[in-house]
Structures are given as structure tokens and as C-alpha cells.
Amino acid sequence: MKQEIYKYYKSVLDETHLADAHAHLAPEAEWHSGHSDITDIFLYCLPDLISAGMSRDDLHLPTEGVPAFHASFGEPYRPDTRSNLEKWQVMKPYWPFVRKMGSGVHARRVMKLFFGAEDLTDETVEIFEKKLPDWKKTSYKELFSAYKIDRVMNVSLGGSRSNPPTDILEQQLYTDQFTQPVSRDTPYLLEKLTGIPIYSLDTYMEALDQFLESEVREGGMKGFKLHLTSFNRELKFDLVDKFDAEKALDKIFTSIPRGSLGSAFGHSYNEMRPLHDYLQNHLLGKAVELNVPVQIHTGTFGSSMGFNLPNSNPTLLTDTILRYPRVKFDLLHCGWPYARELGEMARSMDNVWINTTWLQILSPVAYKQFMKEWLLQIPINKIFGFGSDELNPLSTCACADVYRELCAQVFAELVEDNLLSEKEALFMIQRISKDNVYDHWNLKN
Numbered sequence: 001m002k003q004e005i006y007k008y009y010k011s012v013l014d015e016t017h018l019a020d021a022h023a024h025l026a027p028e029a030e031w032h033s034g035h036s037d038i039t040d041i042f043l044y045c046l047p048d049l050i051s052a053g054m055s056r057d058d059l060h061l062p063t064e065g066v067p068a069f070h071a072s073f074g075e076p077y078r079p080d081t082r083s084n085l086e087k088w089q090v091m092k093p094y095w096p097f098v099r100k101m102g103s104g105v106h107a108r109r110v111m112k113l114f115f116g117a118e119d120l121t122d123e124t125v126e127i128f129e130k131k132l133p134d135w136k137k138t139s140y141k142e143l144f145s146a147y148k149i150d151r152v153m154n155v156s157l158g159g160s161r162s163n164p165p166t167d168i169l170e171q172q173l174y175t176d177q178f179t180q181p182v183s184r185d186t187p188y189l190l191e192k193l194t195g196i197p198i199y200s201l202d203t204y205m206e207a208l209d210q211f212l213e214s215e216v217r218e219g220g221m222k223g224f225k226l227h228l229t230s231f232n233r234e235l236k237f238d239l240v241d242k243f244d245a246e247k248a249l250d251k252i253f254t255s256i257p258r259g260s261l262g263s264a265f266g267h268s269y270n271e272m273r274p275l276h277d278y279l280q281n282h283l284l285g286k287a288v289e290l291n292v293p294v295q296i297h298t299g300t301f302g303s304s305m306g307f308n309l310p311n312s313n314p315t316l317l318t319d320t321i322l323r324y325p326r327v328k329f330d331l332l333h334c335g336w337p338y339a340r341e342l343g344e345m346a347r348s349m350d351n352v353w354i355n356t357t358w359l360q361i362l363s364p365v366a367y368k369q370f371m372k373e374w375l376l377q378i379p380i381n382k383i384f385g386f387g388s389d390e391l392n393p394l395s396t397c398a399c400a401d402v403y404r405e406l407c408a409q410v411f412a413e414l415v416e417d418n419l420l421s422e423k424e425a426l427f428m429i430q431r432i433s434k435d436n437v438y439d440h441w442n443l444k445n
């Protein structure tokens, strides 16, 4: 690649405004006042460090203790009060094995951009400790403006009541807790949210509908996010007999009442499958009615350690996608490692979009290779090129910084190989960096 061409596209990308197609940022007040430490910056390094030999017992993940993720470590959650330096000592022996991986590149980029440090060492972790409180006073708007991130498509775990939209965070409603009940907690929560008494499948649906409608129409939720299915079973939603769904729900109703000893035990995910399939199909119909897109986790399992990878293959969704031609399916993480399958799905199905979020962290080289392939393979308005999938704003900005470099390399190589003209490249950069997100979710500038 000729350096002048790269430098030209890097300068274009430096001036290009971005829209982040997927993130998990906390409400801003929590960013300012909540606990943050080095494990937030290391989020995606942690499973890689464990894969490299670090003991799971020595350092817990930031997703532990978040109720919506149902992440159990086999013992009650206790906040880890060790200092940044103590946590770093746990990671340090394995860091040389991970620092050049995508996750390591992104963690080091945070250290460089915000803490003036080239790498993680005992000294630079101390600088991190000293400077972090100042960064936590900085608003999302200030941070994102500096990196020309105009809008973030966030996932709101609790909906508008706990993480409402702001002028920079657009929110998608995390729907799993309502479509995948395993215990009385879910009907109880829905009753509280809607005031509708729930004692049958019909009343459950009435409450669910009211909740979804108010979250979209009054709460400002811009879409639905489906997440946990493939972590537990194959990613497909069969059509089921309503009576089978009702019988499964009845097992929840006839469990011992809340507050009783043993009432926290839930039913198995498999046992509830007819109910879950019924509710997921209903949710997709509701997405048509409310005219909102649906974002689905496909492919690799993030900070999970050990899982059934084929359960997450996006091709398992084929029947569901065909059944709902008017639902706009945004499939996350390039379906990695099933990226080639997802590419062909997005090319041949008019209701499938590729969301590249997280591939630049999982494998920067794969990100470049697949972007080059897709830019010339599928309609350019169906690729979301930038997404951070991060839980804190510093990492989101670092992702934007790495994105601009990788993307400049991609376009420099395509232009140099005479596969794109400069004019075509500039058009594509604008589409994949920002405009596709604005069109897909109907956002106003």
C-alpha cells in the first residue's frame, strides 16, 4: 500500500463524522458517579487473558452482577474492591500473550489516547489510576465530539425508565427479559410496569404489548435488541402451538409464590422453549407494527468462556427472516466466524443488514479482509462499518480511532488495486461510517 494513498484516506476519515451502530453505555450519571477501573478498559482482553491461562477465579468480569446478563460465577456476586494495581498484577503474566491481539490493541489505544501511555506497565497503571477520576468528570458529549461521534445506537437494558435516550445516545430496548421468562419474576415485573394483572398467556401478551408500545411511542426506544438465545440454544424461532406456549407459562404461574423459600429457582430454558418461541415471534410482529428495526446478536459469545458456537450461526435465522419480510434485521458482529455466510445473506435478502460491530476488536485483519470483500459484494447501504460494543466512553473513542486507521487501509488498498475510484470510495466512507445508521434507524441530524 502506498503511504500517500493511505494518508489521504486517513485524513478523509479523520474528518468524517461517525455513528456507532452498537454500544452498551450506562446512563451518563452512572459514568460520572459509578465505579470504573482497569477491568472496564480491559473488558475484551479478559476472556483472551483467561484463554491464555489466567485463572477465572482470580479476576471477575465487569458483566458479573448485571442482572440482565444472568452471568453466574457459581458463587454470590461480591464487588471486587482491589486496586487497579492489584488487578493489573493478576493480568500481567499473561499480558505479553494478548497485547498484540485486537483486544490488546484497543486497550492500549485507550491508554495512549487518554493516559499518554504506550503500554501497560506498573508505572502506566498508576497514571491510569491518577487520571481516571478527571476523565470521569467529562461528559459523553465532550468525549464524543472530540472524536466526531455524532450518535451512538445504545442498548438500554432497563428501557426508558433506567436508560432513556439523550441527544447523543439513541436507545434500543433489550427485550430478552420479557420474551424469555423462566420464573415468576418476569410476569411480576410486567405487571408492575403496566398495571395489568397477568394470569394467562393472553393477559401476559396484553401487558407485553402495552409495555412495548409505550417504550417505543413514549419512551423513544428506536428498536429491539435480541441477545441471549444463542448462548443457550440454536438461534431459531419456530412457530409453535399457542396451547404449548400457554402450558409452559402455566408452569411459571404454578411455581411457588414469590418470597417463598426456593422461589428464586427458575425453569429450564429448554422447558420454556415453546413459550420463548411464541413470544419472540410475537415480538417480531410487533416490530412490524411499530415500524422499528430488530438487532440480533449472532456469532461469537463475547466474554463467555466455552460455548456452543454453531448455535449462533446467523443462517439458523433464515426461516425467521423469511417469515417477516418487513422486519429490518440488523445482525451483529458479522456473525463471526460465520461472516461469509452473513455476507451472502445480506446480499440476497433485502431485510438483512451486516453490523460489523466488534469484529475490529476480535480480529483487525479479518475486519479489513471482510470489509474489502463486502464493499464490493453487497449493497453499500446495508453495511454498518463502525460499532464499538463498548461499556465505557473512553473505549468507544478508542474504537473510533482504530476504525479510522483500519478503514483508511481498506479504502487505500481498494483504490490502489483499481477496484474503486476516489469518488466511489468517498461515497462509501460516508455511507458505512454514518449515513447507513441514520437511514436504518430513521435518525434526524
Ligand SMILES: [Zn+2]
Pocket (backbone or CB within 6 Å): 022, 023, 024, 389
Ligand atoms: Zn453488544
